[in-house]
Amino acid sequence: MARIATSVDSEVGRPVVSEGEPADHVFNVISGWLKVFKLLSDGRRQITGFLAPGDFLGLTHNDTYAYSAEAVTPVGLCRFPRKKLEALLEELPDLEHRLLSRASHEIAAAQDQMLLLGRKTATEKIASFLLLLSRRAADRGQPENPIELPMSRNDIGDFLGLTTETVSRTVTQLKTKQVIKLLEGHRVQLTDVDRLRRLSEGE
Amino acid sequence: MARIATSVDSEVGRPVVSEGEPADHVFNVISGWLKVFKLLSDGRRQITGFLAPGDFLGLTHNDTYAYSAEAVTPVGLCRFPRKKLEALLEELPDLEHRLLSRASHEIAAAQDQMLLLGRKTATEKIASFLLLLSRRAADRGQPENPIELPMSRNDIGDFLGLTTETVSRTVTQLKTKQVIKLLEGHRVQLTDVDRLRRLSEGE
DNA sequence: CGATCCGTTGAGGTGCGTCAACGGGAGTGG
DNA sequence: CCACTCCCGTTGACGCACCTCAACGGATCG
Numbered sequence: 418m419a420r421i422a423t424s425v426d427s428e429v430g431r432p433v434v435s436e437g438e439p440a441d442h443v444f445n446v447i448s449g450w451l452k453v454f455k456l457l458s459d460g461r462r463q464i465t466g467f468l469a470p471g472d473f474l475g476l477t478h479n480d481t482y483a484y485s486a487e488a489v490t491p492v493g494l495c496r497f498p499r500k501k502l503e504a505l506l507e508e509l510p511d512l513e514h515r516l517l518s519r520a521s522h523e524i525a526a527a528q529d530q531m532l533l534l535g536r537k538t539a540t541e542k543i544a545s546f547l548l549l550l551s552r553r554a555a556d557r558g559q560p561e562n563p564i565e566l567p568m569s570r571n572d573i574g575d576f577l578g579l580t581t582e583t584v585s586r587t588v589t590q591l592k593t594k595q596v597i598k599l600l601e602g603h604r605v606q607l608t609d610v611d612r613l614r615r616l617s618e619g620e
Numbered sequence: 621m622a623r624i625a626t627s628v629d630s631e632v633g634r635p636v637v638s639e640g641e642p643a644d645h646v647f648n649v650i651s652g653w654l655k656v657f658k659l660l661s662d663g664r665r666q667i668t669g670f671l672a673p674g675d676f677l678g679l680t681h682n683d684t685y686a687y688s689a690e691a692v693t694p695v696g697l698c699r700f701p702r703k704k705l706e707a708l709l710e711e712l713p714d715l716e717h718r719l720l721s722r723a724s725h726e727i728a729a730a731q732d733q734m735l736l737l738g739r740k741t742a743t744e745k746i747a748s749f750l751l752l753l754s755r756r757a758a759d760r761g762q763p764e765n766p767i768e769l770p771m772s773r774n775d776i777g778d779f780l781g782l783t784t785e786t787v788s789r790t791v792t793q794l795k796t797k798q799v800i801k802l803l804e805g806h807r808v809q810l811t812d813v814d815r816l817r818r819l820s821e822g823e
Numbered sequence: 824c825g826a827t828c829c830g831t832t833g834a835g836g837t838g839c840g841t842c843a844a845c846g847g848g849a850g851t852g853g
Numbered sequence: 854c855c856a857c858t859c860c861c862g863t864t865g866a867c868g869c870a871c872c873t874c875a876a877c878g879g880a881t882c883g
Contacts, residue, residue, distance in 0.1 A: 520723035527730035534737035535781030578738030
């Protein structure tokens with residue numbers, strides 16, 4: 418795969434892919450964080466996911482992207498021309514198998530997110546989000562506690578279907594209850610993971 | 621594929637797969653409608669999708685199902701042992717390719733649904749839902765108007781992140797505005813598709 | 824040292840949830 | 854044939870979780 422890859426960087430806030438543009442490239446995140454989102458015509462935004470190192474961006478079978486993505490922190494990416502990647506799939510059935518496995522995980526994650534968006538309260542949403550970040554950090558071999566929280570309150574709100582203010586208030590509540598503790602450098606200590614887990618499911 | 625398939629039926633309300641059970645089978649819907657859903661411990665429910673003929677159920681790379689599914693109408697299914705299906709994938713790379721394509725569409729649909737759940741109003745949700753059913757009926761080669769609406773108000777609510785009452789009230793409003801018309805046998809005539817499309821995006 | 828962005832906090836409003844009542848259709852039993 | 858129950862959809866009255874609007878302080882940057 419290295420044969421067809423180019424390395425690209427992106428600054429914070431700069432679009433990496435834009436909804437409706439030709440889907441010519443697939444990306445693999447090397448470093449930093451991205452957000453993937455969809456917009457309504459009046460500007461309402463839903464972030465459908467945050468991408469961290471190891472995640473793929475732009476895997477689609479349409480000819481245009483169905484979403485936009487931009488950097489949350491400075492980002493390093495590996496870029497593949499989609500045509501060449503598809504040619505490569507013909508030769509390497511195992512690669513396709515791994516992509517299918519990824520896609521299947523992504524579908525499961527999307528279903529969890531639908532449950533969150535449709536049926537959870539603000540507190541449950543925030544608690545679930547913190548636990549999700551912790552779990553994903555562990556999957557990447559990073560410390561699961563404290564966790565990095567590089568995105569803004571606004572971004573968190575747009576991921577959880579809340580406003581900035583509600584995110585802020587709810588985080589403050591968790592802090593007051595001593596379930597979490599805000600640290601330097603956009604990091605969060607989960608001081609009572611069991612309680613957080615119970616809060617995330619409404620018990 | 622016919623070699624490894626068995627045909628099974630299911631009555632309305634009977635579980636076809638249950639969250640947490642071993643994921644031993646994959647199903648293909650032959651006739652009727654199913655709902656796929658996840659539950660919270662206190663009974664809150666999110667329906668993540670309705671399945672119609674041609675759709676797959678149970679494609680996962682985990683060893684247990686992450687969701688439950690049951691029949692909305694009497695259902696005919698084609699059942700495949702997952703092990704045998706996976707063995708078949710080794711022989712038929714093209715089958716894997718088609719499954720990946722399906723998965724990619726499912727991810728795109730899930731992202732649309734996240735936008736709906738997180739950011740749309742009740743009216744926008746209902747309008748989007750009716751248009752979705754119309755589009756999917758067309759994809760299956762069925763009339764796109766009037767559409768079939770075999771699921772209950774409660775199911776629609778659990779799909780859209782609303783209550784039965786709000787679904788009922790919102791549908792009544794659309795009826796009063798003469799954007800839709802309820803017909804015999806759980807069917808709905810979309811009398812003003814343009815208006816419905818505008819309503820679905822909040823314009 | 825102004826300008827901008829972000830997070831926080833407060834006061835007040837509202838869209839949708841909750842609770843309750845009612846009517847119609849389907850099934851069941853006499 | 855009616856009487857009864859159950860389930861579903863509808864409608865009304867009311868409440869509340871979250872949104873909206875506003876103000877303010879701290880950090881960053883020219």
